[in-house]
Amino acid sequence: MNSLVLFRSEYGHTEKYAQWLGESLSTAPIDLADRRPTPLIGADCAIFVLPVYAANLTAVKRVGQLAEAAPEVPIAIATVSMNDLNSDTNGREEVLGKCKAALPAPVFKRINWFHLRGGLDYERMRFQHRMLMRMMYGMMRQRAKKGDEKAQKFCDSYGKSVDFTDRELLEPVLEFARSVNDRKGQANV
Ligand SMILES: Cc1cc2nc3c(=O)[nH]c(=O)nc-3n(C[C@H](O)[C@H](O)[C@H](O)COP(=O)(O)O)c2cc1C
Structure with a gap:
């Protein structure tokens, strides 16, 4: 092969x-x-x-x-x-x-x-990526408040390494x- x-x-x-x-x-x-x-x-x-x-x-x-x-x-x-x-x-x-x-x-x-x-x-994440994730978190929190399940999942896992x-x-x-x-x-x- x-x-x-x-x-x-x-x-x-x-x-x-x-x-x-x-x-x-x-x-x-x-x-x-x-x-x-x-x-x-x-x-x-x-x-x-x-x-x-x-x-x-x-x-x-x-x-x-x-x-x-x-x-x-x-x-x-x-x-x-x-x-x-x-x-x-x-x-x-x-x-x-x-x-x-x-x-x-x-x-x-x-x-x-x-x-x-x-x-x-998250511990190894570059500053630029960390900021992007923080921005996404802000957006997702708004969506989660309106009942978006995928956004809620993102918020629940934000900051946790997986x-x-x-x-x-x-x-x-x-x-x-x-x-x-x-x-x-x-x-x-
Ligand atoms: C700034 C940033 C943006 C990301 N965007 C997405 C995305 O749009 N969709 C997704 O499923 N995963 C996203 N991820 C998760 C990456 O795809 C995941 O961490 C992947 O394992 C990275 O592979 P690597 O460790 O080989 O670089 C993102 C991660 C970071 C840090």
């Missing part, structure tokens, strides 16, 4: 998933913060593991450039976020909508999506890598 795992991470949750995937697929994960070019050409598939910040997927433009330069390579994106985007339909559509706007249409169409849960570490990373959540991503590999194997028979 010749799968590529590429990631970006601020506080380590996404990196942990990338490392787990790398172990399972016998490949060294590539940090997209590393400025060296990372061509995808020749890989069986490329799996991008990327965190969500304010509904934006980090490094999505870089995904577009790399994927466009390697049109034959199957692409997956595993998002890492606080909310469970598998069940949070509005949250998922917001993130995917922004990706759609940021990516060339043929690249967006090729993407196989997976959604993983990360965590929040970690939802779970290796088992990667099973569908590994299944994707295996199925791509099986198809390649059959094509080469």
Whole structure:
């Protein structure tokens, strides 16, 4: 199997998933913060593991450039976020909508999506992120007062560090890598 795992991470949750995937697929994960070019050409598939910040997927433009330069390579994106985007339909559509706007249409169409849960570490949070969270808290408190349950959940967890990373959540991503590999194997028979 010749799968590529590429990631970006601020506080380590996404990196942990990338490392787990790398172990399972016998490949060294590539940090997209590393400025060296990372061509995808020749890989069986490329799996991008990327965190969500304010509904934006980090490094999505870089995904577009790399994927466009390697049109034959199957692409997956595993998002890492606080909310469970598998069940949070509005949250998922917001993130995917922004990706759609940021990516060339043929690249967006090729993407196989997976959604993983990360965590929040208030002690290690950068000042800028802390301020953003405080602003969001102010907004969410208003919404919670009007009965918004999602906003109430946000307020209840504000300021508390949590970690939802779970290796088992990667099973569908590994299944994707295996199925791509099986198809390649059959094509080469
Ligand atoms: C400033 C800030 C904004 C965030 N925005 C979102 C968001 O819009 N939706 C979400 O589900 N999670 C959001 N998160 C949670 C991150 O996606 C989560 O912490 C993730 O695990 C970060 O991955 P990392 O540790 O690899 O950087 C936000 C976190 C911070 C600090």
